[in-house]
Amino acid sequence: MNHPQPAPSEHGEPPFDALLVLSFGGPERPEDVRPFLENVTRGRGVPPERLDAVVEHYLHFGGVSPINELNRDIIARLRHDLAATGVDLPVYFGNRNWHPMAEATVERMREDGVTNALVFATSAWAGYSGCRQYHEDIERARAAVGEGAPHLRKLRQFYDHPLMVAAFADAVRGAAARLPDETREGARLVFTAHSVPTAADANAGPAAAGGRLYSRQVAEAARLVAAEAGADDYDLVWQSRSGPPHVPWLEPDIVDHIDVLAERGVPAVIVCPVGFVSDHLEVVWDLDTEAVDAARRHGMDFVRAATPGTDPRFTRMIVELVAEVRDGVPARRLGIEPLWGAATDGRPCADQCCLPVRRPGR
Known part of the structure; x- marks a missing residue:
């Protein structure tokens, strides 16, 4: 048409x-x-x-x-x-x-x-x-x-839009409600997002803004969702790493972190995939399969908050x-971390912003 x-x-x-x-x-x-x-x-x-x-x-x-x-x-x-x-x-x-x-x-x-x-x-x-x-x-x-x-x-x-934060917060509360009464009070809230190489995270955002904008935004999103959900304490971990094993990535991994929580005697874990819009394969495999299996090995209860893509x-x-x-409607934001990549004048990125990490010899 x-x-x-x-x-x-x-x-x-x-x-x-x-x-x-x-x-x-x-x-x-x-x-x-x-x-x-x-x-x-x-x-x-x-x-x-x-x-x-x-x-x-x-x-x-x-x-x-x-x-x-x-x-x-x-x-x-x-x-x-x-x-x-x-x-x-x-x-x-x-x-x-x-x-x-x-x-x-x-x-x-x-x-x-x-x-x-x-x-x-x-x-x-x-x-x-x-x-x-x-x-x-x-x-x-x-x-x-x-x-x-x-x-x-x-x-x-x-990442910090009020509707996005509210959808995740309701999902956290809904997940917690599915836990048995005897483990809900001692459950640990854990936020997770896709890991990236630490060098790539250092390149996230212009150098003048301090880099690491990806991990800073994820940390801020976790803080905002936890506050909206009424959680005073929580952890932020990572998942879905790939690439050569000698390359440093953001850590700890969600499965390793569940092992640590089990050693501390934590009876249950509430996982919120704050870094993901929808339940695509990295959610249903890394969390609903591998992380669930890790929790079961330790006898821990495990619930996972829904992603916001299906929320109205x-x-x-x-x-x-x-x-x-x-229409020039003012932006609604809850966070304070800067946004790059879609300037009001249409310029896509700040100078040297979020460049890919080049391996030696490339």
Whole structure:
């Protein structure tokens, strides 16, 4: 369906005429698993045996990642919420690593007559893979499409949006309520997010801002959710590390931390995957499988808080993020850590911000 060409605004820029939901991607049949993982890890020096192990993780769930279907559900609800607020924006879906690939989606947007679109990336965070790489995805897709490719502008990071924090806090309370009465009072609240190499975290954010913006944002999100949930004390740990074992990554790992809690006599653990939007494979394997198994070995009760992607507040948050750029609505934030990667003038990143870590010899 062709959309009419929008009239230029008073500033000479055409109004926004579409929204692209841009995500990581995942396989949806067993034969796609290995090619998908090769896309994800290309150029990263991931050992073959690590890749083989992750293939088995996917095959454990039939070779299907939940992420694409979860994103389709988000998009369906987002279309409804946009329409309910009177915003007429068609919503498209593209991925970095698997179909529907961003390049094909941007080509379809051009064919549909889209000229100036907003982009919601399904990562709340600063850092290379969480922010800057999405800008690279956008530019790669536009370059692949060539002449007539729509302008694409990424929305800001949203780790501290009040609706995101409230959804996680309710999920923490809901998880705690599932614990037996006899272990609930002594349960430990543990927040977890995707680990990254420590060198990559040091590069997260411009050097002038002190770097480490990814881990700082995660720590702040954990603080905000804990406060909203009424938790006075908690731990922050990491999960899903990959790559060569000699490369330092953010620690401790969630499974190692459960071992430590068991040694301390903690009877139960409430895990909140604060670093994740949806229950994709790294949640259902690393937490619902490996972490659960670790807790069971120690006789600990284990509950996991839901991710916010299925919460109605999540798509309401996206509508608000759109309104910030489209209508100039003031941003709602609870945190104090800086946001980079979507400046108000449209510049994608600060100088030297969130650059990838280059291995020796590259």
